[in-house]
Each structure stands twice: as structure tokens, then as C-alpha cells.
Amino acid sequence: MNEHIQRELSSIKEKNLWRDVSSKASYKINFSTNDYLGYSHHPKVAQAAQDAIKKYGTGGRASRLISGTTDIHRELEEALAQFKQSESSLLFPTGFMANLGVITAILGEGDAVIMDELNHASLWDAVKLSRARPFVYEHASVESLEKILHRTRNYSKRLIVTDSLFSMDGDLAPLSEILGLAKTHGIWTMIDDAHATGVLGKSGIGALEHFGVLGQAEIVVGTLSKALGSQGGFVCGSKDLIDLLINKARSFIYTTALSPANCAAALESIKLIKSEPETREKLMGLSRTMQNDFKTNFKEQSKLLKETATPIVPFWTGSAEGALRMSEDLKAHGICVPAIRPPTVPKNECRLRFSISSEHTFEEVQLVSKLMAENFSVAS
């Protein structure tokens, strides 16, 4: 076995695909977190978590169905359902597990799942585990989705599944059109709103609010680990769906409950999202500024930048080597920007991925564009 491991590690290194888990805490400017609103260390959020530890202790202690459920779990589930404007909601220890739980609970062999080609890894793994047959449409393409809907018309159980905000591209699924088609064909839609929750929409509800289609998707999944500054995942849907998950979702049943401190932190963040629209406005302003600066500074190469209406700004480099080189050069200036490479993205679609937080300053986002323009005249 050791030989196989060594061989695989060498091959990863040779292809410039090596990853490590070194701490990024020492960088002056960090564009690599999903802490979009800076709530992971907001004093009120931290205080709520500390109070919960005093009251409930540190761990989840047992599975939700045994003795892991506390009043704060129920309070957060009610708050999430109300925030997302759905009938009911259920917490999972992570968003990954929420996706595994839903798809394996409602789909099985002989069913069809209709997926955007760029859906998150957790959705792909969930589909594999469920044994439903995946049908893949081209990224964010309504025409391609329509063709797949036609091809799968003989399946009695079908589900459309898409990320709302694609984490590596920063772009959005055309949710109004997707939900319209789903309605026409009488199919349910599951939206993974992990990156849009707390970020998009007038009230920060997410991508469905952004597109004016709140309440039209039957299943919405999210995470507490990004804009909500905590940890954990959740599913919103009908009371019947949630009852089925409680009784059938293995990644809910056979695991320890989310810790009460994480619940308390997320509850506080939801309150902040409601009371602090200016934080979201600043976040979007920072993203626009960074993209405008890229356009100005890389005029003749503007195709290198895919414009987004979100806090995720990809900067295309093509090769893994180019992405790594740029990332290393920025590190030398105290700036952390991850080089995104396969298997996260296809070969030759490598990129730097700027993940902006409302805690950044306008000077910081301008500095990075200036530094890149000075140092990288031609991206490779």
C-alpha cells in the first residue's frame, strides 16, 4: 500500500496539484475565506457562542434522535425556516452532510437526478450514494436543461439539483428559468444556497430572493459555515420532507448533533443579517471595485476575468503552474489568494479565486489589482 501512496503523491506533485493544510492566519490580507460578512469573529456572535457553552457545554453529546436535541437546536431550526420563508427546517453537522442526507433520502435506483455540470462535490457524492442516475446539463444552460428534461420524461421520479451561486466561478444559476421549467414539467427543484445565504437578496435571504422567486423551490440547502460565521448545514422544505429526513437521512441519524455553541452563533448571525444591510452593500461594493480595477488594469486581457454579481471573483490563469506562480507571488506580498486547480476545476481552467469579505477595505482590493498588474503582464 505504501508504494501506491508514494507513487500517487509523486504524480500529484509533478502535475502542480499539490495541496497542503498550512495555516493562512499570518497573511496581512486574506482572500481565501467564506466569512463573507466577517461574522465568524463578530463580538455578538462570539458572545452568543460563549453563553451557549456555559449553558450547554462544548460538544453535541449524542445524536439528535437520542439526546442531542436542545431547545437551541429547535430555536435555530425555526429561525432558519422563518428566515428562508419555508415551512420547516432541519440542521445537519455540515452542509456536505445535509446534501448527502436529502438526496439519499428521497432518491434511489431507478430515479433520475438532473444536475448542472459544475455542481458542488457534495451533490455529486450524494448522487453516487443514492444510486439515482445522474443526467448532466451544461453549466447554467437553460437550453441544455430543457433537452435533458425531454430525455428523462419517462422517469417517474426526477429531481433538478443546482448550486445557486457557483463557488469556483462566482456566477449564478438562472433560477427563474430553471424553476419555471421545473413547474412546467411537474418536477421538484433542490437549490444548494450555501454561498448565497446571508449574501444575496435585499434581506440577505439568498439567491431565491435575489431572483424574486422565494418559495418556488421545494428544497433549499445551506450551510452555517460561510456568511453565518458558524459551522453546520441545514435543509429547508415542507414539514413532510423534514419528517422524512428525520426518519431516513443517515447523515442526520447516525452522527452527533451540531454543537449548541454553533447553533447560538448562527442564530445571532441571522439577527445581524436582518439588522445590518449595510454590511452586504459594502461587500458588493468591494466586489464591484475589484472587478472594475481588474478591467482597467488588464484592459487587453479582460477576457481573463469572468464578471460576477457576487463576492467571488475568479481570475483565470489557464494552467495550474500559472495559478500557483501568481498565488505564490501574492503570498510574498502578504496576500493570500488560493490557486484553484483540478480536481476542483477542469484541467486548463485553473484560476485565482478571490473571496471577498465585508471586512476588507477598498484600499486592499485596489492594492491587489495594482500588484497583479505590475507583476503579471501576461497571465499564462
Ligand SMILES: Cc1ncc(COP(=O)(O)O)c(C=O)c1O
Ligand atoms: C455549494 C456548496 N455546498 C455545500 C458545501 C458544504 O458545506 P459545509 O462546508 O458546511 O460542509 C459547500 C462548501 O463547503 C459548498 O460550497
